Amino acid sequence: MSLVFAAITPHPPLLIPSIGKDAIKKIERTRQAFLKLEEDLYAVHPDVIVIISPHGRQFPDAFIINMAPKYESDLKEFGDLATKISFNGDITLPYNIRSACNIDHTCETVIISEPKLDHGIVVPLFYLTKHLPDTKILPISFSEFDEKTHLEFGAILKDQIMTNNKRIAVIASADLSHALSNDAPAGFNKNGEIFDKKIQEVLASHNTAGLLSLDKELVSGASECGLRSILILMGILRDVNYRYESYAYEAPFGVGYLTANFII
Numbered sequence: 001m002s003l004v005f006a007a008i009t010p011h012p013p014l015l016i017p018s019i020g021k022d023a024i025k026k027i028e029r030t031r032q033a034f035l036k037l038e039e040d041l042y043a044v045h046p047d048v049i050v051i052i053s054p055h056g057r058q059f060p061d062a063f064i065i066n067m068a069p070k071y072e073s074d075l076k077e078f079g080d081l082a083t084k085i086s087f088n089g090d091i092t093l094p095y096n097i098r099s100a101c102n103i104d105h106t107c108e109t110v111i112i113s114e115p116k117l118d119h120g121i122v123v124p125l126f127y128l129t130k131h132l133p134d135t136k137i138l139p140i141s142f143s144e145f146d147e148k149t150h151l152e153f154g155a156i157l158k159d160q161i162m163t164n165n166k167r168i169a170v171i172a173s174a175d176l177s178h179a180l181s182n183d184a185p186a187g188f189n190k191n192g193e194i195f196d197k198k199i200q201e202v203l204a205s206h207n208t209a210g211l212l213s214l215d216k217e218l219v220s221g222a223s224e225c226g227l228r229s230i231l232i233l234m235g236i237l238r239d240v241n242y243r244y245e246s247y248a249y250e251a252p253f254g255v256g257y258l259t260a261n262f263i264i
Helices: 017-044 092-104 119-128 147-162 191-204 208-212 216-222 227-236
Strands: 002-009 048-053 063-066 070-073 086-088 109-112 136-141 167-173 243-250 257-263
Touching: 002 017, 002 119, 002 147, 002 227, 017 119, 017 167, 017 243, 017 257, 048 119, 048 227, 063 092, 086 136, 092 109, 092 147, 119 136, 119 167, 147 167, 147 208, 147 227, 167 227, 191 208, 191 216, 191 227, 191 243, 191 257, 208 227
Parallel strands: 002 167, 048 136, 048 167, 063 109
Antiparallel strands: 002 257, 063 136, 070 086, 243 257
16 A cells, blocks of 8 residues: 655646647647556556645645545646546645654644635646546645755655555646747746756756756746655655656757656
8 A cells, every 4th residue: 555656747838739739739749658657547447646736725834735535637828628537635734744744843734625626636647547437636745844844844754644544646746937938928938957967967866956056046946846846755765766758858849848757
């Protein structure tokens, strides 16, 4: 039981057919990577998917655990009122995490109940759960704590996952730099490409400590939205035997999209 799957995925809304339309062709490598990852996830049949999103509700001084009996997609900010997916929530795991954090005192957590799912969750799950209609989910949002605290929070999550009697998958929803070209959302910054290469090198070499030593100016210039999601995931994977495999990396719109599987 316990941890059966771990992955990093991007979350471009353009991957949703009703939003992306013909533009999906420009991120075909990412779409194909999602299809491959979906097969991997289906093979392990998780009971619960823990998904860490950069776009949910956030508190500066607390990690958010979103516990709701039922969730549904919300893509109206992208003009999509047609795409609808829904999930049931897990009830026990959130309380176990909260209790463990209260005992550990290294991080603060807040439990909320928000049934509307942001695109950082909807985009990956749209692809990855097509054949897993009964799998429950647990959305988590990171905070403004430092990098080390995010890693430690991941370690706390790991303890609760490993002692759980359910099969649990973890997905870090994480776009990399938003500054890879002149027409990127953040405009061009030379640090963007350096940041994306560094992240991939660190992950491929199992060098989790390298995530903690990234230059602050480098991270800021990259205008990323995925580092803290990845840090939490790497805390979960601490001392876990896995093989890192990158399925795709591309940046046709000036945003780095990495899809990777940590094969356990």
